[in-house]
Amino acid sequence: DTAVSQTPKYLVTQMxxxxxxxxxxxxxHDTMYWYKQDSKKFLKIMFSYNNKELIINETVPNRxxxxxxxxxxxxxxxxxxxxxxxxxxxxxxxQGTTRDNQPQHFGDGTRLSIL
Amino acid sequence: xxxxxxxxxxxxVSEGALVLLRCNxxxxxxxxxxxxxxxxxxxxxxxxxxxxxxxxxKGINGFEAEFxxxxxxxxxxxxxxxxxxxxxxxxxVTRTGGFKTIFGAGTRLFVKA
Numbered sequence: 001d002t003a004v005s006q007t008p009k010y011l012v013t014q015m016x017x018x019x020x021x022x023x024x025x026x027x028x029h030d031t032m033y034w035y036k037q038d039s040k041k042f043l044k045i046m047f048s049y050n051n052k053e054l055i056i057n058e059t060v061p062n063r064x065x066x067x068x069x070x071x072x073x074x075x076x077x078x079x080x081x082x083x084x085x086x087x088x089x090x091x092x093x094x095q096g097t098t099r100d101n102q103p104q105h106f107g108d109g110t111r112l113s114i115l
Numbered sequence: 116x117x118x119x120x121x122x123x124x125x126x127x128v129s130e131g132a133l134v135l136l137r138c139n140x141x142x143x144x145x146x147x148x149x150x151x152x153x154x155x156x157x158x159x160x161x162x163x164x165x166x167x168x169x170x171x172x173k174g175i176n177g178f179e180a181e182f183x184x185x186x187x188x189x190x191x192x193x194x195x196x197x198x199x200x201x202x203x204x205x206x207x208v209t210r211t212g213g214f215k216t217i218f219g220a221g222t223r224l225f226v227k228a
Contacts, residue, residue, distance in 0.1 A: 004158070041203055043159075043218040056214055090158055097214055101147045101166050104216065106158030 003027050004107040006091050012113045013081060021076045021110045023091030031055075032074035033092040033104060034066060043090070049074055050097050086114045117142040117210045121219035129227045134178075134193040136222045138206030141187060148189045149207040149216070150180055159205060165189060176200070201226045 004025045013019055025032065033056070034046040048056035049068040063079040074091060088111050092104040122137040140146055147166055151159040163174025170182040180191045189206060206219040 041153075041221045041223075043205065043221075045215055048214065092158070101164070101209065103149060103161040103164055104159075106160070108156065108158050 002107075004091055004093055004105050006089075006107040006110050008110060009108065010111050010113075012115065014115050015081055015083060017081050018077070018079045019081060019112075020078070021089055021091075021112075023074045023076070023107060025072055025091075025093040025105070027093055027095070027105060029093040029095045029105070030071050031094045031097050031102075032068065032071075033094075034074065034076050035090040035092065035106075036060075037088040037090060037109070039087070047074075047076075048097075055097065081112075081114050083114050086112055088112070117146060117208050117217055119206050119208050119217055119219035121204075121206050121222050123222055124220065125223045125225065127225040127227060128196045130198055131195050134191070134196045134200065134224065136191040136204050136206075136224065138180075138189045138191065138219060139187055140189060140206070140208045142208060142210050144210055147209040148180075148182060149209075150174065150178070150189075150191050151205045151207060151218075152176075153203040153205065153221075155202075162191070162204075196224075196226045198226050198228065200224060 031050045033048045037043045047066040052068045065077045068074045088109040091107040094102040094104045096102045118141045120139045149164045150162040153159045163172045165182045173179045203221045209216045
């Protein structure tokens with residue numbers, strides 16, 4: 001019973017396509033996050049939702065759009081994929097926000113490769 | 116704004132030797148500090164965290180870290196390295212009252228037999 005699960009695990013697609021990554025957590029947490037990890041392992045926050053409300057919206061291209069249908073799900077849709085979007089995308093969740101000093105629980109990542 | 120610096124992108128130790136991974140932070144207000152570990156093809160897992168109170172924090176797998184405010188450091192140690200400790204380690208900081216967690220660039224730990 002995986003706590004934070006992402007699908008798909010691997011995503012290989014052509015430049016210009018539109019794709020979605022799904023994330024679900026069964027921990028009962030109320031905050032979810034999307035991170036991008038580049039080839040040098042640098043981890044950068046992209047978005048965060050708390051109780052379905054967007055609380056972090058970093059400077060990312062507007063081709064990236066998060067959607068949180070409920071507290072247990074946070075999906076990431078990417079339009080017009082570019083070569084620079086190749087990375088590992090991690091979903092995470094926490095009980096409360098980082099203001100509450102709560103650690104984050106991470107999924108195993110989605111490895112996106114753009115051809 | 117807060118930031119995190121991890122000294123050394125790669126650290127190599129022999130099995131049974133002391134592990135020391137360095138982390139320095141900057142924050143204008145008291146920070147919350149974390150160490151996470153990432154094994155290959157997996158997400159990050161929490162090793163330990165510092166909030167307030169005791170400055171020596173014990174985590175899982177025999178790791179511990181000491182918060183030193185005067186040095187703005189939160190170094191991670193383990194007395195005796197095991198082969199299974201080989202992984203990427205991330206130090207992270209959250210400003211009290213802030214929403215974002217800032218991660219360091221990571222330190223890759225190699226353990227030699």
